[in-house]
Amino acid sequence: MKVTEVIRRPLVTEKTTLLRESANTVVFDVALDATKVEIRQAVEKLFGAKVSGVRTAIAHGKMKRQGRFVGRRNDWKKAYVRFRDGETVPEFIEGA
Secondary structure (H helix, E strand, O other): OOHHHHEEEEOOOHHHHHHHHHHOEEEEEEOOOOOHHHHHHHHHHHHOOOEEEEEEEEEOOOEEEEOOEEEEOOOEEEEEEEEOOOOOOOHHHHOO
16 A cells, blocks of 8 residues: 555644644554555655654544435545654644
């Protein structure tokens, strides 16, 4: 799997902003079949920063309806990537 296929986008919410500032952790939307090792390698290759740990969580898609039509959103996976002490968070994520 390519590096750009593993990491889709950074997640920027109030919770992830607090994690980034206090715990040196960045949250990414990643491919559903990506492993922790692949996520670690992709982050280290893309950002050039050493990773301390990776935690993953699968968010199950919600049931949605539009009138009488019922559909379902896709499942997706997020990864909490913690950088080692002394490593800096990439600049483009800090401004987001």
